[in-house]
Amino acid sequence: MITVENLTKSFPGRRGAVLALDHVTLDVPAGAVCGVVGPSGAGKSTLARCLALRERPDSGAIRLDGTDLVTLGGSQLRAARRQIGVVPETRALVRQRTVAGNIALPLEAAGVPGPARKDRVAELLDLAGLTGRADDHPEQLSPGQRRRVAVARALAGRPAVLLADEPTAALDPDSGGAVLTLLDRARAEEGVTVVLVTHDLTVARRVCDAVTVLDRGRVVERGALLDLVRDPRTRTSAALLPLDGEIPTSGHDRVADVLLVGFAAIGALLPEAANRFDVRLAVLGGGMTRLGDTPVARFRIGLSGERADSALEWISDSGAVVHRTPRGPQGVAA
Numbered sequence: 381m382i383t384v385e386n387l388t389k390s391f392p393g394r395r396g397a398v399l400a401l402d403h404v405t406l407d408v409p410a411g412a413v414c415g416v417v418g419p420s421g422a423g424k425s426t427l428a429r430c431l432a433l434r435e436r437p438d439s440g441a442i443r444l445d446g447t448d449l450v451t452l453g454g455s456q457l458r459a460a461r462r463q464i465g466v467v468p469e470t471r472a473l474v475r476q477r478t479v480a481g482n483i484a485l486p487l488e489a490a491g492v493p494g495p496a497r498k499d500r501v502a503e504l505l506d507l508a509g510l511t512g513r514a515d516d517h518p519e520q521l522s523p524g525q526r527r528r529v530a531v532a533r534a535l536a537g538r539p540a541v542l543l544a545d546e547p548t549a550a551l552d553p554d555s556g557g558a559v560l561t562l563l564d565r566a567r568a569e570e571g572v573t574v575v576l577v578t579h580d581l582t583v584a585r586r587v588c589d590a591v592t593v594l595d596r597g598r599v600v601e602r603g604a605l606l607d608l609v610r611d612p613r614t615r616t617s618a619a620l621l622p623l624d625g626e627i628p629t630s631g632h633d634r635v636a637d638v639l640l641v642g643f644a645a646i647g648a649l650l651p652e653a654a655n656r657f658d659v660r661l662a663v664l665g666g667g668m669t670r671l672g673d674t675p676v677a678r679f680r681i682g683l684s685g686e687r688a689d690s691a692l693e694w695i696s697d698s699g700a701v702v703h704r705t706p707r708g709p710q711g712v713a714a
């Protein structure tokens with residue numbers, strides 16, 4: 381478990397100090413993939429550098445399994461740094477070395493003997509889907525493959541935490557997806573705790589269990605992705621399942637926003653409600669996405685018919701989250 385408590389960091393700026401992190405608190409359970417998300421300048425990279433123990437915060441604590449890493453120095457700090465693997469920039473890969481040679485670098489530096497080194501490199505090549513490219517040099521690989529080599533290198537020393545700052549930046553969707561799959565496999569197969577820093581919630585939604593949303597150095601939202609998406613007031617929900625506020629809602633007896641989790645429910649629930657209660661049900665807007673493997677959908681629906689209220693209650697009782705829109709006729713919170 382890694383916890384960040386009240387982390388504060390400022391930098392001198394032209395017009396006074398810039399508060400890059402303002403009492404940031406978050407926790408990442410062991411074996412989870414946690415996203416740190418936010419717009420440009422939110423403080424994500426500063427937080428990542430503090431977590432990597434490359435930058436000292438002005439105040440606050442970073443605890444790994446209870447030990448405050450901020451206070452460490454000397455050999456203890458070097459040992460703590462080995463617990464936190466940082467995915468390097470791909471330009472940090474050594475051009476003269478093969479893919480296998482690059483992954484082996486941290487093991488050589490740590491004095492791991494040859495046979496053990498070979499086994500570990502073979503394991504990581506397999507994990508990264510690069511076994512066939514072991515003897516190639518970085519420039520022979522695609523950008524996405526190079527990024528996977530960088531992830532494998534960061535995993536070599538079996539760190540407790542893996543820090544990946546914008547690991548899909550500048551990659552096409554398929555290559556980016558392969559990098560995210562690797563992070564997910566690393567969590568599942570190596571048990572590493574992953575901190576994924578990204579400006580893009582649609583990247584985080586693919587692998588993260590939980591996210592912390594930063595804005596101007598502050599935590600503005602944090603929690604399990606599913607919980608955040610269930611609450612229509614969160615930024616996370618608005619970003620991942622946007623509903624156009626201008627959707628026309630007139631001409632219906634009731635208008636509501638319905639959040640559905642799970643595939644069967646998305647396909648069947650709304651038509652079933654219309655049938656059961658003999659109401660006309662129109663989908664006015666919304667759409668669906670996936671959180672990891674779980675499909676989630678949010679629709680704005682209009683219902684007309686005598687039993688429209690009963691239909692909404694039944695949809696809610698069936699497990700959907702129903703919010704009657706205040707803009708709808710006789711709108712009241714469900």
Ligand SMILES: Nc1ncnc2c1ncn2[C@@H]1O[C@H](COP(=O)(O)OP(=O)(O)OP(=O)(O)O)[C@@H](O)[C@H]1O
Binds near residue numbers: 398400419579
């Ligand atoms: N070394 C530094 N010196 C001065 N100011 C800095 C330094 N590092 C970061 N900042 C400032 O701290 C704030 C947070 O920057 P940071 O790079 O952490 O944000 P970010 O969320 O990673 O943004 P981006 O997505 O654009 O990289 C910004 O106002 C930035 O200008």
